[in-house]
Amino acid sequence: MTGDVNALASGGCHIFSGCGFPAPGLQDFEWKPFFTIGSFGFTKPMLLAILAALVVIVFFWVAFRSPKLVPRGVQNIGEVALLGVRDQILRPSLGRRGDSYLPFLVSLFFFIYIMNVMELIPIFQFPVTSRIGFVWPMVFIVYFLYLFLGVKNQGAWGYLKNMIPPGVPAPIYVILVPVELLRFFIFQPFTLGVRLFGNMFAGHLLLTIFTIATWYLLSLSVGLIYAAGSFALAIFVFLLETLVTLLQAFIFTTLTATYIASSLEASH
Amino acid sequence: MKGRGDGAPAEISRKTAAAQGRAEGLNVGWTVFSYLLSGMAAYGAIGWLIGRAVHVPLLLPVGMLLGLGISIGFIIYRYGVQAAGAQPKTSAKAQRR
Numbered sequence: 001m002t003g004d005v006n007a008l009a010s011g012g013c014h015i016f017s018g019c020g021f022p023a024p025g026l027q028d029f030e031w032k033p034f035f036t037i038g039s040f041g042f043t044k045p046m047l048l049a050i051l052a053a054l055v056v057i058v059f060f061w062v063a064f065r066s067p068k069l070v071p072r073g074v075q076n077i078g079e080v081a082l083l084g085v086r087d088q089i090l091r092p093s094l095g096r097r098g099d100s101y102l103p104f105l106v107s108l109f110f111f112i113y114i115m116n117v118m119e120l121i122p123i124f125q126f127p128v129t130s131r132i133g134f135v136w137p138m139v140f141i142v143y144f145l146y147l148f149l150g151v152k153n154q155g156a157w158g159y160l161k162n163m164i165p166p167g168v169p170a171p172i173y174v175i176l177v178p179v180e181l182l183r184f185f186i187f188q189p190f191t192l193g194v195r196l197f198g199n200m201f202a203g204h205l206l207l208t209i210f211t212i213a214t215w216y217l218l219s220l221s222v223g224l225i226y227a228a229g230s231f232a233l234a235i236f237v238f239l240l241e242t243l244v245t246l247l248q249a250f251i252f253t254t255l256t257a258t259y260i261a262s263s264l265e266a267s268h
Numbered sequence: 269m270k271g272r273g274d275g276a277p278a279e280i281s282r283k284t285a286a287a288q289g290r291a292e293g294l295n296v297g298w299t300v301f302s303y304l305l306s307g308m309a310a311y312g313a314i315g316w317l318i319g320r321a322v323h324v325p326l327l328l329p330v331g332m333l334l335g336l337g338i339s340i341g342f343i344i345y346r347y348g349v350q351a352a353g354a355q356p357k358t359s360a361k362a363q364r365r
Contacts (some may be wrong), residue, residue: 087283087284087287088287089287089291091284091287092284092287092288092290092291093288093291093295165346165350167350168345172342175338176338176342178310178311178314179303179306179307179310179311179335179338179339179342180306181310182306182309182310183299183302183303183305183306186306186309187302187305187306187309188298188299188302190302190305191298191301191302191305192298195298251294254290254291254294254295255294255295255298257291258291258292258294258295
């Protein structure tokens with residue numbers, strides 16, 4: 001984290017004390033490594049990503065290691081989580097034939113959600129997905145599956161042909177080919193990843209700005225009124241982020257389900 | 269698809285229909301956005317290449333605008349004309365059910 005923010009946290013930096021506002025920025029997304037192995041540095045976002053994966057693995061393992069017909073305890077919560085993803089994400093896009101993809105979508109949804117929600121948990125206070133390097137591998141996995149299933153179910157030629165919907169006049173095909181190729185291989189995966197990253201990045205930045213501003217403006221002066229306003233906004237952004245963290249995981253997983261559905265059969 | 273006479277559970281609950289609409293809306297929204305970007309990028313790149321060859325730099329923005337036009341036209345065709353054409357079929361199916 002930035003030295004300005006550390007100086008602020010340690011005390012004296014308030015309005016009218018001759019200390020400028022330590023505005024948050026890109027530097028708040030850079031972390032000093034906990035330890036290094038050669039040129040590889042193990043940072044806080046990496047630790048949080050591993051923790052998120054462990055939470056998902058351990059939770060579902062505990063919930064379903066010996067499932068009972070009448071669920072009890074953690075199994076109850078596990079079933080609610082599973083059915084939520086099935087009924088709100090999987091079935092609307094894939095129907096019953098897509099039930100075999102439920103483990104993948106559940107893992108994806110909760111992994112992203114836990115990584116996002118780390119932003120709101122004290123001590124962690126950082127959304128892992130606001131570092132785009134953690135988003136691209138998920139996009140690659142989704143896209144690899146998307147392409148693999150498409151080629152497997154429709155054949156390589158059929159899959160390419162079906163990118164352009166039927167009924168388009170032949171000359172228009174030629175015009176559309178470069179647009180479709182770019183959309184499919186570049187911009188669709190790009191928007192899938194950047195949306196998640198952008199929302200979490202912006203949310204964390206907003207939350208940081210209002211939190212730091214509250215502390216900075218806190219003084220026995222007119223700044224106190226502004227500090228109260230900033231604090232109210234920090235609470236508002238915090239509540240908004242509780243929704244955004246869930247919504248972004250939902251959007252990513254829903255789009256993954258619709259991609260899988262379009263790979264299983266030609267687009268209409 | 270099986271009809272009511274077959275005894276299959278053909279009725280889709282309102283919640284599932286809403287979730288279906290949401291998923292479809294999300295997909296269409298982001299596909300449209302991707303079309304707009306890719307149209308501009310594809311024809312912008314073609315325009316830039318031709319512009320470089322014939323020393324007319326103006327062909328880059330011209331290509332981008334052309335690509336944007338092609339994308340918008342295709343979006344209207346795919347999600348307007350084609351979807352409107354498919355609409356009565358769906359309602360007729362639903363009515364038969």
